[in-house]
Amino acid sequence: MLVVQELSKTFGGLTALSGIDFQVEQGSITGIIGPNGAGKTTMFNLISGTFLPTSGSIRFKGRDITRIKSDKVCRIGMSRTYQNARPFEALSVLQNVLIGISYGRKDRPNIKRAESEAMDILRFLDLERHAPVLADQLSPLNKKRLELARALGTQPELLLLDEIAAGLIPSETLEMMEVIKQIRSRGTTILMIEHIMKAVMDLSDRVIVLNYGVKIAEGKPQEVSSNPKVIEAYLGEEVEEKGEETP
Amino acid sequence: MNRIILGIVLLFLLIFPVFNLPYLNTFLIILFMYILLAESYDILGGYTGYINMGHIAFFGIGAYTFGLLWNTGLSLYLSFLAGTLAAVVFAILISFPLFRLQGAYFSLAAFALVKLMEHLTLNLSSITHGSDGLKVLEGNRMIPMYYLSLLLVVAVVVVSFLITRSRFGLAMASVREEEEIAFDFGVPVQRIKTTAMVISASFAGLMGSFYTWYTIFINPSMVFGTEMALMPIAMAMLGGSGVIIGPVIGAVFLLIVEETLWTRFAYLHTAAYGLVILLVGLFMPGGLVRLRPVRRFLIRVGLFKEL
Amino acid sequence: MEIAIQLVIAGILQGGLYALAAFGLSLIFGVSNVLNLAHGEFLMLGGLFCFLIFSATGLNPFLIGLMILPFAFFLGYIFDRFLMRPLAGKKEHIRLMSSILVTLGAALCIGDVTSFLAGAEEKGVDYSMPSFFWGDLYISYLRLLAMVMIAGLTVGIHYYLKKTYTGRALRATTQNIRGAMLVGVDTSRIRSVTFGIGSMLASIAGVFYVVLLSISPDMGLTVTIKYLCIIVLGGLGSLIGSLVGGVILGLTESIVSYYNPHWGQTAAFLILVLILLIRPKGLFGK
Ligand SMILES: Nc1ncnc2c1ncn2[C@@H]1O[C@H](COP(=O)(O)OP(=O)(O)O)[C@@H](O)[C@H]1O
Ligand SMILES: [Mg+2]
Numbered sequence: 001m002l003v004v005q006e007l008s009k010t011f012g013g014l015t016a017l018s019g020i021d022f023q024v025e026q027g028s029i030t031g032i033i034g035p036n037g038a039g040k041t042t043m044f045n046l047i048s049g050t051f052l053p054t055s056g057s058i059r060f061k062g063r064d065i066t067r068i069k070s071d072k073v074c075r076i077g078m079s080r081t082y083q084n085a086r087p088f089e090a091l092s093v094l095q096n097v098l099i100g101i102s103y104g105r106k107d108r109p110n111i112k113r114a115e116s117e118a119m120d121i122l123r124f125l126d127l128e129r130h131a132p133v134l135a136d137q138l139s140p141l142n143k144k145r146l147e148l149a150r151a152l153g154t155q156p157e158l159l160l161l162d163e164i165a166a167g168l169i170p171s172e173t174l175e176m177m178e179v180i181k182q183i184r185s186r187g188t189t190i191l192m193i194e195h196i197m198k199a200v201m202d203l204s205d206r207v208i209v210l211n212y213g214v215k216i217a218e219g220k221p222q223e224v225s226s227n228p229k230v231i232e233a234y235l236g237e238e239v240e241e242k243g244e245e246t247p
Numbered sequence: 248m249n250r251i252i253l254g255i256v257l258l259f260l261l262i263f264p265v266f267n268l269p270y271l272n273t274f275l276i277i278l279f280m281y282i283l284l285a286e287s288y289d290i291l292g293g294y295t296g297y298i299n300m301g302h303i304a305f306f307g308i309g310a311y312t313f314g315l316l317w318n319t320g321l322s323l324y325l326s327f328l329a330g331t332l333a334a335v336v337f338a339i340l341i342s343f344p345l346f347r348l349q350g351a352y353f354s355l356a357a358f359a360l361v362k363l364m365e366h367l368t369l370n371l372s373s374i375t376h377g378s379d380g381l382k383v384l385e386g387n388r389m390i391p392m393y394y395l396s397l398l399l400v401v402a403v404v405v406v407s408f409l410i411t412r413s414r415f416g417l418a419m420a421s422v423r424e425e426e427e428i429a430f431d432f433g434v435p436v437q438r439i440k441t442t443a444m445v446i447s448a449s450f451a452g453l454m455g456s457f458y459t460w461y462t463i464f465i466n467p468s469m470v471f472g473t474e475m476a477l478m479p480i481a482m483a484m485l486g487g488s489g490v491i492i493g494p495v496i497g498a499v500f501l502l503i504v505e506e507t508l509w510t511r512f513a514y515l516h517t518a519a520y521g522l523v524i525l526l527v528g529l530f531m532p533g534g535l536v537r538l539r540p541v542r543r544f545l546i547r548v549g550l551f552k553e554l
Numbered sequence: 555m556e557i558a559i560q561l562v563i564a565g566i567l568q569g570g571l572y573a574l575a576a577f578g579l580s581l582i583f584g585v586s587n588v589l590n591l592a593h594g595e596f597l598m599l600g601g602l603f604c605f606l607i608f609s610a611t612g613l614n615p616f617l618i619g620l621m622i623l624p625f626a627f628f629l630g631y632i633f634d635r636f637l638m639r640p641l642a643g644k645k646e647h648i649r650l651m652s653s654i655l656v657t658l659g660a661a662l663c664i665g666d667v668t669s670f671l672a673g674a675e676e677k678g679v680d681y682s683m684p685s686f687f688w689g690d691l692y693i694s695y696l697r698l699l700a701m702v703m704i705a706g707l708t709v710g711i712h713y714y715l716k717k718t719y720t721g722r723a724l725r726a727t728t729q730n731i732r733g734a735m736l737v738g739v740d741t742s743r744i745r746s747v748t749f750g751i752g753s754m755l756a757s758i759a760g761v762f763y764v765v766l767l768s769i770s771p772d773m774g775l776t777v778t779i780k781y782l783c784i785i786v787l788g789g790l791g792s793l794i795g796s797l798v799g800g801v802i803l804g805l806t807e808s809i810v811s812y813y814n815p816h817w818g819q820t821a822a823f824l825i826l827v828l829i830l831l832i833r834p835k836g837l838f839g840k
Contacts, residue, residue: 048431049431050427050431069430070430070431071430071431071432071433071434071435071436072433074431074432074433075433079432080431082428086425086428087425088420088421088424088425088428088429089424089425089645090420090423090424090489091417091420091421091424095417095420098414098417099417099418099421099429099432099434100432100433102414102417102418103414103418103432103433103434103435104432104433105433111413111414114414150432154432154433296647298647298650298651298654300654341831344831344832344834345831347834348830348834350587350646350647350650351583351587351589351650351786352786352830352834354589354650354654355589355779355782355783355786355830356783356786356827356830356831356834358779358782359779359783359823359826359827359830360827362779362823363820363823363824363826363827366819366820366823367820369816369820370816370817370820423647473775473776473779477658480654481654481655481658484651484652484654484655485655488651514670515666515667515670516666517662517663517665517666518662518663518666518667518670520662521658521659521660521661521662521663521664521665521666522659522663523659524655524656524658524659524662525637525655525656525658525659525660525663526659527655527659528651528652528653528654528655528656528658528659529637529640529641529652529655529656532641532644532648532651532652533648
């Protein structure tokens with residue numbers, strides 16, 4: 001479904017990603033983990049067509065999308081959420097979803113159909129009550145759900161989730177995981193960046209580990225979690241964190 | 248409820264000339280003109296968030312194109328059409344470079360264009376007659392102008408209403424809120440912005456043509472002057488940008504304030520006028536229509552349509 | 555040849571004047587990200603007070619300019635404190651809109667009150683200094699002095715921004731307001747100080763205006779728009795940018811005006827618009 005080869009990105013002098021290779025199978029959930037600043041969000045921006053890669057290629061559904069911009073990529077069947085929820089603030093929840101439905105797909109449903117589809121999605125995400133509410137008045141959890149709703153409106157075949165569970169309390173995280181499982185069971189392929197280990201390990205079929213812009217491991221969750229390189233990358237981080245607590 | 252109110256207002260305006268009150272008639276024509284300019288400004292400024300401080304350029308270009316062509320003997324209707332088209336073509340041409348700019352940069356570059364137009368019309372005097380101004384065929388056109396400008400105001404309000412209910416309007420608002428993300432979700436950002444500007448320009452261009460026809464005489468500062476450029480924008484913001492009824496209320500409010508000050512005070516009316524604008528900007532950043540009681544009233548009567 | 559040099563000198567002087575006023579506006583724009591349409595009024599007021607005091611006392615106008623600096627600073631400071639601060643922290647689109655209303659209102663107000671109190675006619679300070687010939691070149695002491703003073707001021711501002719804490723905090727705020735807040739800069743105070751400095755620079759420019767050219771109460775908006783274009787052209791908070799933008803404009807005006815006085819301003823605007831359209835981020839933007 002998605003084939004990434006030799007993908008690299010530099011910002012000025014800073015190399016954010018270098019030589020990344022991986023594949024995503026249709027219908028799978030692939031987790032991406034890695035410490036802060038590893039380049040995960042940057043990778044999403046490259047795949048979704050927001051940034052142009054410095055080198056390398058991206059193929060999606062057999063088609064080369066390396067240089068295709070995000071508006072087209074969206075219509076080909078890929079959508080995403082943002083690490084910091086960025087809804088269209090002065091628009092209602094319903095209108096937010098309508099934009100994805102109206103512009104992010106090849107078929108352009110008329111307003112009536114678009115609205116009924118949007119309401120279905122909102123119902124699925126338990127946002128129905130909030131349909132007429134302005135997006136900037138939502139709680140953090142509901143903002144995350146709205147991000148998801150807006151992306152689902154484009155009927156993506158591949159869904160990119162950037163830390164969708166970050167900032168949620170454990171019970172909300174569980175709920176979100178349940179939702180993601182359901183989305184997958186409807187046939188949507190998912191690529192998700194996540195910090196909460198349990199969530200990634202439980203959900204993912206495969207896990208990719210990034211550190212300092214390079215892929216250091218890839219495989220089944222159990223394989224990855226016992227990989228010495230990964231342990232080192234994460235242990236390194238934990239030691240640092242402990243160091244901060246006891247100066 | 249809203250239909251009834253609008254119907255009564257419209258009916259009243261339709262039969263108004265029967266009362267034969269030339270002073271008020273003229274006042275209403277000016278009012279319609281400002282409403283039209285403010286409302287058409289807001290199609291771009293209020294819905295896509297691009298504050299086009301150069302909006303008056305479309306008006307001025309329409310005004311001059313009409314006058315020059317009509318003077319060559321072109322038929323009246325074709326001249327009106329040409330005035331409108333000139334504004335539209337200008338909008339399309341400038342939209343490509345201009346929309347690479349954002350925020351204040353966009354506003355300023357657009358405003359610089361107005362100043363450029365003002366200076367050009369002043370200096371290309373072999374064509375435009377410079378500061379002597381452009382004269383067209385005389386005639387008393389108060390009543391037809393009254394109805395034409397009323398018609399145009401109704402048209403721009405209807406178009407704004409249709410926009411707020413369409414996918415296009417939704418896309419415009421998404422550009423205003425988060426342009427990059429709108430693009431990520433497939434919104435053809437550039438096309439939306441250009442289209443909004445073209446619609447906005449066509450109304451201003453046609454109004455400019457009517458204006459020349461009505462006043463018989465125009466000069467560069469009448470159509471491109473700084474105050475002429477800024478007033479419709481101040482009106483839209485003052486009334487409430489992004490709400491259909493906002494620019495209408497802003498124009499009515501500001502013009503009545505101006506008229507009152509002008510007749511009451513011998514001096515300092517501009518200062519008082521400035522003070523009103525300042526206070527509104529400071530204390531009602533969303534404009535008059537977003538003040539809580541006003542907003543509640545408008546929602547109750549069904550006139551609060553925003554994007 | 556002499557004419558060419560004469561024109562270039564006149565253009566550079568004019569450009570330096572523009573740069574002086576524009577740079578104040580550039581700092582303000584950079585730090586607070588609002589359009590200050592009232593900037594030209596501070597210039598006009600500076601010139602006006604210089605004119606009034608000169609008429610009453612006959613003192614050297616540049617000395618008067620120095621005397622009114624603290625008042626100009628104070629005026630800018632309270633302008634920000636009471637009119638601009640309430641707008642900070644709003645969304646960009648809203649802030650831009652409110653700043654247009656507030657500063658446009660203020661500009662109309664200041665201009666009209668001034669013309670009511672001081673008369674609407676143009677005012678100039680009739681202050682002359684001898685001139686001399688250098689070779690074939692006609693040079694006026696007054697203009698020479700103005701040029702030296704503008705150059706001195708430019709260097710002074712440059713060092714102020716580079717070396718003092720306030721100056722560095724100001725530049726940091728221009729580049730990255732969040733970052734500046736994080737390292738403990740009181741951005742709110744910095745903004746008021748910036749308005750103060752901007753107003754000071756405008757009033758100095760006003761003094762030059764009233765001595766070399768003339769001022770009138772309704773000039774404010776016209777010059778403001780020009781300065782705003784210059785700073786967009788030169789890049790925010792960049793002294794060099796304002797200087798280059800100002801000089802380009804000044805040179806264009808002086809050279810074109812020589813061939814046809816009517817086209818000077820037009821050519822200047824034409825160049826401004828062209829540069830803006832070709833290089834949307836300004837001459838030095840990336
Ligand atoms: N638009 C950008 N411009 C410059 N540097 C960037 C940009 N986006 C990300 N970076 C840099 O790239 C690196 C990776 O960032 P990011 O992809 O956000 O990491 P992650 O999502 O894994 O935490 C960081 O060092 C970040 O500063
Ligand atoms: Mg990230």
